[in-house]
Amino acid sequence: MRLITVSGPPSSGKTAVICRVIEALRQQAVKVGVVKFDCLSTEDDERYKSMGVLVRKGLSGALCPDHFFVSNIEACFHWGLDEGIDILISESAGLCNRCSPHIKDVMSVCVIDNLSGQNTPKKIGPMLKSADIVVITKGDIVSQAEREVFSFRVKNVNPRSTTMHVNGLTGQGAEELARLFAESSDVGGLGERQLRFAMPTALCSYCLGEKRIGEEYQKGNIRKMDI
Amino acid sequence: MEAIRFNNNIIRREEILNMDTGSLRQRLPAINDFFSSFGLTAPEDGTTISHFLLELDAEILNDIGMEREAINEVFLDFIEGMLEIQKTSGFKLVELTIIGGRNKDGKSEELNLELRPSQIICLVGHTGSGKSRLLADIEWMARGDTPTGRRILINGDIPPSSWRHSHEHRLVAQLTQNMNFVMDVAVDEFVRLHAESRLVQNVEAKTNQILLKANDLAGEPFAPDTPVTSLSGGQSRALMIADIALLSASPIVLIDEIENAGIDRKRALELLIDEEKIVLIATHDPILALMGEKRLILRNGGVHKIINTTPVERRNLSKIEELDKNFLGLRNRIRNGELIDFEIGL
The missing domain is CATH 3.40.50.300 (P-loop containing nucleotide triphosphate hydrolases)
Structure with a gap:
């Protein structure tokens, strides 16, 4: 089974892009499954179901979504194997810009959109900078100049990536992205594999439920601003 | 060993890391952008990139979310990409x-x-x-x-x-x-x-x-x-x-x-x-x-x-343009608060 990790800032168009890719993959009789990771709620699983796609959803609630992802992805992988899925796509929102859900030697995709601002490529960490494929969306509503500047900046921060323009509404570019998914290598299993980079860490009193503000309540891994 | 062309010399890719940052910057001012993309201030003239990266604090690396070797590689990819962009301005499409x-x-x-x-x-x-x-x-x-x-x-x-x-x-x-x-x-x-x-x-x-x-x-x-x-x-x-x-x-x-x-x-x-x-x-x-x-x-x-x-279509083009111009004239009259109360000749 192939596994593709798709991540990107909220509302960048991940689900729309994945749906278009699935449509293209199905024409080649590829069986696709999706695991949708989110925080508090999502209805995207319904969207996949309505397309007849096998889907599982995971809500991280109060936990760091990245930590939640990595603690569950292996079980999701086994689910995919049991269901006889050919390509399993995990979809997760990058919520803190320091997210890094990508796994070594597993195809990784970051979806970002032209409307998010020209400085966005600089602001996003490993989720963008270590992705194999960067999908840029919403190109149909900004000028050519803005598209070129944006993709130049993506190239600056991740020169090795394959950068693609996909339109989640019309599906333009999805065919091509589907081909890359289908060409990715088979992932035997996830046990013993590693993340590309360590996830954001904390472990301070606030992780454990502290609510009070003040020096005396701050314990553990604390960092202070230089003011 | 991968070789690249830099300032008309063929050099090993890695040699870029040991060049003076000043001379690199002169050729590719965009290297400042590269470092600011990672939240870093670009190295000063007189130092090398490899020296700069060696001195980087582990905590900073952790914030960036990359290992030192990875930044080395990404930097070299970046340089190659920039050189490629300069080179391909020579690409010319003559027939599609x-x-x-x-x-x-x-x-x-x-x-x-x-x-x-x-x-x-x-x-x-x-x-x-x-x-x-x-x-x-x-x-x-x-x-x-x-x-x-x-x-x-x-x-x-x-x-x-x-x-x-x-x-x-x-x-x-x-x-x-x-x-x-x-x-x-x-x-x-x-x-x-x-x-x-x-x-x-x-x-x-x-x-x-x-x-x-x-x-x-x-x-x-x-x-x-x-x-x-x-x-x-x-x-x-x-x-x-x-x-x-x-x-x-x-x-x-x-x-x-x-x-x-x-x-x-x-x-x-x-x-x-x-x-x-x-x-x-x-x-x-x-x-x-x-x-x-x-x-x-x-x-x-x-x-x-x-x-x-066709040639007839080409001739008609100038007539259609004339029509278009007249129509634009009517628009302008409306914009200027004038009347269209005269006989319109087609």
């Missing part, structure tokens, strides 16, 4: 060939079309007739591997597959009616940013040239310090076209109609032709359509027919 595939019913498409710079080709057809797919085939440099089975040749050859994913070889620049400026900057700064991303040598001169052209095309002139988001529809289109003509790396321009307001459409197309673009325009406007050399009639996902603009 579209070889037919099949339509939505699987019927074969009789098509072997050679397009050259400075040609205008119109695409005609109803929604869903396959205009977008044709464009996508060109953009993706199809080699019989898209739903239409079409093939695209560049300068008579199958282009290298690496071009499909490269930033430097994007074949098609697009301009549609839905497009707007979203950047919150003034016109001159906007063009400057684009010029910098194209690694243009003389950014100021290029910026001035584009502003001049855009003002030339726009019905109403605009100042360099106008925010791009406050431009009128016609001014926006004028700036977009001048920018695509003079700054975009893509040799092919796809236009989805040009509104007949606030922009001189004929001069706009002439500018693109002067800059040796291949212009594909999806339009049902008679003036634009007859300005083209050919019209591709799309139907059911394939090119159904090709019409070469």
Whole structure:
């Protein structure tokens, strides 16, 4: 089974892009499954179901979504194997810009959109900078100049990536992205594999439920601003 | 050991890391951007990149989310990418060939079309007739591997597959009616940013040239310090076209109609032709359509027919332009608060 990790800032168009890719993959009789990771709620699983796609959803609630992802992805992988899925796509929102859900030697995709601002490529960490494929969306509503500047900046921060323009509404570019998914290598299993980079860490009193503000309540891994 | 060409010398890739940052910066000022992208201040002149990276604090690396070796590699990729962009400005499209595939019913498409710079080709057809797919085939440099089975040749050859994913070889620049400026900057700064991303040598001169052209095309002139988001529809289109003509790396321009307001459409197309673009325009406007050399009639996902603009059509073009001018005159009378209470001669 192939596994593709798709991540990107909220509302960048991940689900729309994945749906278009699935449509293209199905024409080649590829069986696709999706695991949708989110925080508090999502209805995207319904969207996949309505397309007849096998889907599982995971809500991280109060936990760091990245930590939640990595603690569950292996079980999701086994689910995919049991269901006889050919390509399993995990979809997760990058919520803190320091997210890094990508796994070594597993195809990784970051979806970002032209409307998010020209400085966005600089602001996003490993989720963008270590992705194999960067999908840029919403190109149909900004000028050519803005598209070129944006993709130049993506190239600056991740020169090795394959950068693609996909339109989640019309599906333009999805065919091509589907081909890359289908060409990715088979992932035997996830046990013993590693993340590309360590996830954001904390472990301070606030992780454990502290609510009070003040020096005396701050314990553990604390960092202070230089003011 | 991978070798790259730098300042006319063939050097080992890794040697870049041991060069003086000052001389690197002189050649590629964009290296400052590279470091700021990672939240770092670029190394000073007199130090080397490898020294700079060695001195980086582990905590900073942890924040960035990358290991030292990875940054080394990414930096080298970045340098190679920049050198590549400078090099490919030498790439010239002299011929684009579209070889037919099949339509939505699987019927074969009789098509072997050679397009050259400075040609205008119109695409005609109803929604869903396959205009977008044709464009996508060109953009993706199809080699019989898209739903239409079409093939695209560049300068008579199958282009290298690496071009499909490269930033430097994007074949098609697009301009549609839905497009707007979203950047919150003034016109001159906007063009400057684009010029910098194209690694243009003389950014100021290029910026001035584009502003001049855009003002030339726009019905109403605009100042360099106008925010791009406050431009009128016609001014926006004028700036977009001048920018695509003079700054975009893509040799092919796809236009989805040009509104007949606030922009001189004929001069706009002439500018693109002067800059040796291949212009594909999806339009049902008679003036634009007859300005083209050919019209591709799309139907059911394939090119159904090709019409070469006839001499009679060319003669009619000037008559239609006359009609258009008269019609614009009527618009202006309305705008100026005048009456249209006279006998209209057709």
